[in-house]
Amino acid sequence: xxxxxxxxxxxxxxxxxxxxxxxxxxxxxxxxxxxxxxxxxxxxxxxxxxxxxxxxxxxxxxxxxxxxxxxxxxxxxxxxxxxxxxxxxxxxxxxxxxxxxxxxxxxxxxxxxxxxxxxxxxxxxxxxxxxxxxxxxxxxxxxxxxxxxxxxxxxxxxxxxxxxxxxxxxxxxxxxxxxxxxxxxxxxxxxxxxxxxxxxxxxxxxxxxxxxxxxxxxxxxxxxxxxxxxxxxxxxxxxxxxxxxxxxxxxxxxxxxxxxxxxxxxxxxxxxxxxxxxxxxxxxxxxxxxxxxxxxxxxxxxxxxxxxxxxxxxxxxxxxxxxxxxxxxxxxxxxxxxxxxxxxxxxxxxxxxxxxxxxxxxxxxxxxxxxxxxxxxxxxxxxxxxxxxxxxx
Amino acid sequence: xxxxxxxxxxxxxxxxxxxxxxxxxxxxxxxxxxxxxxxxxxxxxxxxxxxxxxxxxxxxxxxxxxxxxxxxxxxxxxxxxxxxxxxxxxxxxxxxxxxxxxxxxxxxxxxxxxxxxxxxxxxxxxxxxxxxxxxxxxxxxxxxxxxxxxxxxxxxxxxxxxxxxxxxxxxxxxxxxxxxxxxxxxxxxxxxxxxxxxxxxxxxxxxxxxxxxxxxxxxxxxxxxxxxxxxxxxxxxxxxxxxxxxxxxxxxxxxxxxxxxxxxxxxxxxxxxxxxxxxxxxxxxxxxxxxxxx
Numbered sequence: 277x278x279x280x281x282x283x284x285x286x287x288x289x290x291x292x293x294x295x296x297x298x299x300x301x302x303x304x305x306x307x308x309x310x311x312x313x314x315x316x317x318x319x320x321x322x323x324x325x326x327x328x329x330x331x332x333x334x335x336x337x338x339x340x341x342x343x344x345x346x347x348x349x350x351x352x353x354x355x356x357x358x359x360x361x362x363x364x365x366x367x368x369x370x371x372x373x374x375x376x377x378x379x380x381x382x383x384x385x386x387x388x389x390x391x392x393x394x395x396x397x398x399x400x401x402x403x404x405x406x407x408x409x410x411x412x413x414x415x416x417x418x419x420x421x422x423x424x425x426x427x428x429x430x431x432x433x434x435x436x437x438x439x440x441x442x443x444x445x446x447x448x449x450x451x452x453x454x455x456x457x458x459x460x461x462x463x464x465x466x467x468x469x470x471x472x473x474x475x476x477x478x479x480x481x482x483x484x485x486x487x488x489x490x491x492x493x494x495x496x497x498x499x500x501x502x503x504x505x506x507x508x509x510x511x512x513x514x515x516x517x518x519x520x521x522x523x524x525x526x527x528x529x530x531x532x533x534x535x536x537x538x539x540x541x542x543x544x545x546x547x548x549x550x551x552x553x554x555x556x557x558x559x560x561x562x563x564x565x566x567x568x569x570x571x572x573x574x575x576x577x578x579x580x581x582x583x584x585x586x587x588x589x590x591x592x593x594x595x596x597x598x599x600x601x602x603x604x605x606x607x608x609x610x611x612x613x614x615x616x617x618x619x620x621x622x623x624x625x626x627x628x629x630x631x632x633x634x635x636x637x638x639x640x641x642x643x644x645x646x647x648x649x650x651x652x653x654x655x656x657x658x659x660x661x662x663x664x665x666x667x668x669x
Numbered sequence: 670x671x672x673x674x675x676x677x678x679x680x681x682x683x684x685x686x687x688x689x690x691x692x693x694x695x696x697x698x699x700x701x702x703x704x705x706x707x708x709x710x711x712x713x714x715x716x717x718x719x720x721x722x723x724x725x726x727x728x729x730x731x732x733x734x735x736x737x738x739x740x741x742x743x744x745x746x747x748x749x750x751x752x753x754x755x756x757x758x759x760x761x762x763x764x765x766x767x768x769x770x771x772x773x774x775x776x777x778x779x780x781x782x783x784x785x786x787x788x789x790x791x792x793x794x795x796x797x798x799x800x801x802x803x804x805x806x807x808x809x810x811x812x813x814x815x816x817x818x819x820x821x822x823x824x825x826x827x828x829x830x831x832x833x834x835x836x837x838x839x840x841x842x843x844x845x846x847x848x849x850x851x852x853x854x855x856x857x858x859x860x861x862x863x864x865x866x867x868x869x870x871x872x873x874x875x876x877x878x879x880x881x882x883x884x885x886x887x888x889x890x891x892x893x894x895x896x897x898x899x900x901x902x903x904x905x906x907x908x909x910x911x912x913x914x915x916x917x918x919x920x921x922x923x924x925x926x927x928x929x930x931x932x933x934x935x936x937x938x939x940x941x942x943x944x945x946x947x948x949x950x951x952x953x954x955x956x957x958x959x960x961x962x963x
Contacts, residue, residue: 388853388883391780423781463772501772546825549907556910598827600810
């Protein structure tokens with residue numbers, strides 16, 4: 277699960293990391309009021325940032341500076357009217373703009389190959405790390421946390437020196453070890469600070485100081501661990517989750533909406549992806565990725581059917597079940613039931629093989645379903661059915 | 670010889686009295702797998718699967734009583750890492766963890782302990798392994814297999830069954846079929862399994878079934894390029910049409926920042942001498958094209 281920048285910063289702050297101040301506004305007037313407080317507190321400019329769970333906010337115009345409360349209101353209003361990569365902006369984060377001297381990148385993440393937590397830093401902050409990895413890999417330094425002992429202080433020091441943060445050694449060590457603690461304590465897959473910045477500030481007596489601050493933060497959480505972190509589950513943003521995604525999640529179905537016309541119902545993630553690939557190969561476009569999971573019974577099949585048909589673009593449905601734990605005859609019965617309840621008649625191609633396939637086949641034939649034997653055959657039939665159905669519509 | 674499971678396997682099932690554990694234990698027994706004991710804490714002294722399997726309280730007791738050398742774990746996610754550690758502590762050499770939904774960070778110290786003990790963990794969130802005609806450990810349906818000399822390794826469940834069924838239908842049998850699991854942190858990688866197949870005198874060809882996300886397929890390709898040059902190899906990669914940034918079901922299956930794409934995996938595998946199929950049904954043909962005569 278992804279969480280917003282504002283929530284990510286709250287988690288970092290709670291772990292004692294220095295994060296840039298800021299408050300969330302749902303409308304432009306509130307954004308102005310927040311900005312006013314920061315201007316009154318001495319800020320020269322504020323930054324207004326779209327809170328959406330998509331990357332590339334800056335390029336999309338979702339991060340802008342404002343020089344006055346009035347300006348902040350206008351900027352917030354413009355940002356709140358945006359949709360970034362399909363996500364409508366419903367909230368903005370407003371905070372004082374930092375006076376940045378240097379930008380770096382620092383992250384802790386799961387390294388699948390090494391099977392350890394990896395801490396990765398770069399002297400090139402504020403740009404996407406993938407870009408740096410491709411163009412200037414020597415700018416990236418990394419170190420693995422010990423599987424039992426975590427990240428040692430000396431490792432954090434070494435990383436800090438390699439990032440030329442010798443002048444900010446204690447802060448850098450605290451932030452680096454803090455990121456690993458945030459990963460551990462929250463069961464995160466990724467905790468990314470980009471940029472981590474050296475910012476110039478003025479003390480009360482006017483002296484200039486420099487310190488390290490997390491200006492942006494991104495955290496993704498391990499879905500498997502959410503049950504033991506109810507406080508994190510509460511961060512799930514109902515605005516960011518479409519009703520269809522919510523129904524899928526609550527039904528234990530993995531559903532991802534795509535832009536095609538052929539709805540898919542498959543058991544198993546690998547097979548579901550393969551089914552999409554073969555539809556495309558046969559000249560069609562999948563309308564979704566849908567994995568009904570193992571041991572699916574009639575009620576789950578019905579829920580999957582509702583999810584697929586909720587998409588008005590769907591012109592045909594391909595059901596592809598390889599029975600292992602899942603029993604083919606139960607899926608077949610579920611399809612008959614679901615068809616009885618559905619409001620829209622869409623042609624369906626059904627392929628059920630494996631456990632209890634013979635019983636399933638009888639049920640499907642009696643029910644008058646179009647069936648297929650091989651995967652390729654099923655994909656071709658579904659593409660043809662979608663073309664017919666589209667032409668008729 | 671086959672790999673991981675075979676004629677020498679003496680298996681215990683941890684969590685044998687649970688619904689899944691009992692159901693699949695029955696299927697394993699029916700296949701002829703030497704399933705010698707079950708373990709459920711607090712149910713020691715009882716029997717499971719129609720009184721056919723003795724149940725012990727601890728893995729150590731089961732090992733002492735039966736000489737077990739392999740374990741298959743069906744314990745729920747909250748207790749599964751501990752079950753793996755118990756098996757390691759009792760000296761079990763080969764551990765299959767079927768359980769899905771284990772938090773990734775829980776697996777990091779467990780995988781390290783398995784490594785330090787010199788044991789092998791397959792999974793978690795894996796379907797297990799079957800050496801047709803010898804033994805089946807896990808949940809892969811027996812019906813898809815026929816005995817033969819092609820080794821199959823995969824990250825998926827049902828997609829594996831699909832590919833193996835296509836091979837069986839075409840008359841190409843398997844030496845061992847291994848599902849390594851779809852989680853981000855797994856005990857055994859593609860590369861580990863390729864190494865085992867490379868050393869197996871009953872495996873003459875290899876099929877690798879991967880999917881988008883991570884770099885395990887690329888790493889396996891690099892290994893194969895160096896060590897498995899002379900062996901016929903075919904592969905399939907699921908998720909060629911998956912959009913970037915959306916996680917396709919498996920915790921591992923995501924393309925992010927242009928990494929983990931099907932294109933990169935296909936390219937690496939082809940460079941290593943794999944013939945890469947556009948559909949699982951093409952795998953038998955490609956194996957023969959690659960020179961496999963079985």
